[in-house]
Amino acid sequence: MILAKKIRLYPSQLQEQKLWQSVGTARFIYNWTLAKQEENYKNGGKFISDNELRKEITKLKKSELSCLKEVSNNVAKQSVKDACDSYRRFFKGLSDKPIFKSRRKSKKSFYNDNCKLKVKEGKLVNIEKVGWIRTNEQLPTGVKYSNPRISYDNKYWYISVGIEQEEIKEELTDVSLGIDLGLKDLAICSDGIVYKNINKTYVVRKLDKKLRRLQRQVSCKYENNKKGKEYVKTNNIIKLEKQIQLMHRRLANIRNNYLHQTTTSIVKAKPYRVVIEDLSVSNLMKNKHLSKAITKQGFYEFRRQLEYKCKFRGIDLVIAGRFYPSSKTCSQCGEVKKDLKLKNRYYNCKCGLSIDRDLNASINLSNYKLA
Structure with a gap:
């Protein structure tokens, strides 16, 4: 099972400028991808694959967007993939329509290629086109990292990586x-x-x-x-x-x-x-x-x-189930009280049971679909 590991970074002033440049690039390319998809949809075209958009960005780097050469190539590529994945989730009905990222409100983060992420002893991590940065604790070495992301939470910089870990096998109770x-x-x-x-x-x-x-x-x-x-x-x-x-x-x-x-x-x-x-x-x-x-x-x-x-x-x-009447059902006799209101904090049943409505609901949930 893959679990995330999030560690604080201590970049220098010059490294922090490069991190901000990568954050701005990720946001710009994400918005550029959404604009391309919407323009194509209005013109009656089909969904543009992320491979086609990546090829277009490679061409733009040589002319209009030469500034993208200063940051890692994978930052722009992953932003295109993220935007396209957001549209796919929208088409499948799993999420709302993706919106453009705001400089002020959006999460400040970008992707780093897992193959190019280097870690060495002494609490150091190497981020592509940024350099070696000191970390708060040692990242595990000799393991495969998945989906490395660098983020800023309005105070500190962090790196988060997914690391494969074995599931815990222990004896469980009959509760x-x-x-x-x-x-x-x-x-x-x-x-x-x-x-x-x-x-x-x-x-x-x-x-x-x-x-x-x-x-x-x-x-x-x-x-x-x-x-x-x-x-x-x-x-x-x-x-x-x-x-x-x-x-x-x-x-x-x-x-x-x-x-x-x-x-x-x-x-x-x-x-x-x-x-x-x-x-x-x-x-x-x-x-x-x-x-x-x-x-x-x-x-x-x-x-x-x-x-x-x-x-x-x-x-x-x-x-x-969403419509399972856990609060309205008596946990002792099973009678359903349809007229139970939110202001009624105690469940009083004809069978003599008087119990807190939340505790009554939790007991009903514990017995949900048990033979």
Whole structure:
């Protein structure tokens, strides 16, 4: 099984300029590919293969885009492949239509050829057309790397590579663990363990408040410096926007780290199977009163992490049907209460059962499709 390894880089000032040049090239070629595909579609043409577009870029390097010679050849080639793959996923109905990458909003990253990525002892890694860069820890040597990517998270540079690792073979218990995701708490397990909502903690609420304050300051400064219909970006606005970026980064890291701790704790309990619901997050987001809270919870990321961690440890992950009434079904007698509302936090049944609705849902999920 291939697992990712992400390590921080310590580039020099000159190397950082070259890294930014590669990031700009990757974004430019991605947008160029999308523009080509859309123009071809409007003219009634068929989908252009990435091989044809790569050949066209090779020709452009000799004339109009000679600046591309300063960065690795694989940066442009992989950007073309990424854009074409995005369109293929769109045609298959697996994702939305790809959009152009913004310099300000898009993820700052680029590809490095795995064959040309060199690692040596002493915490050093060689990136093509950039040179040897010191790393935070030693990358494994003598192994095959897959899909190396260099990225920037508004503060530090990182390199991430996929490394083949053997799956863990261990004895599992006979427990079928049901997990109900929610907003009051992140996850409620059928064994009674509750993982709290980290967004309700003092630290996260304080950072959220500080973020809102900074955003209001930037908005006021834009309005005060407005000239006609144009907004003027002053040095103070640039400083505040940098602080906002770092605040978003810190909050994202806190939430992502908590999701990793939660999913790791679940798989370390060694159940033979884990059952979760197939949530339609896009439909849940239509509720304007809950959309912000749902976004912060990261239900998709929770499921993604749980999928690969269960697979790595040999645990079966079962996805319950989207319309399975886990909350409305009595976990004791099986009666379905169709008139159960969201405000009813306790499930009271005619059979005498009185239980928290989230715990009731997790127990029903643990029994999902069991003989």
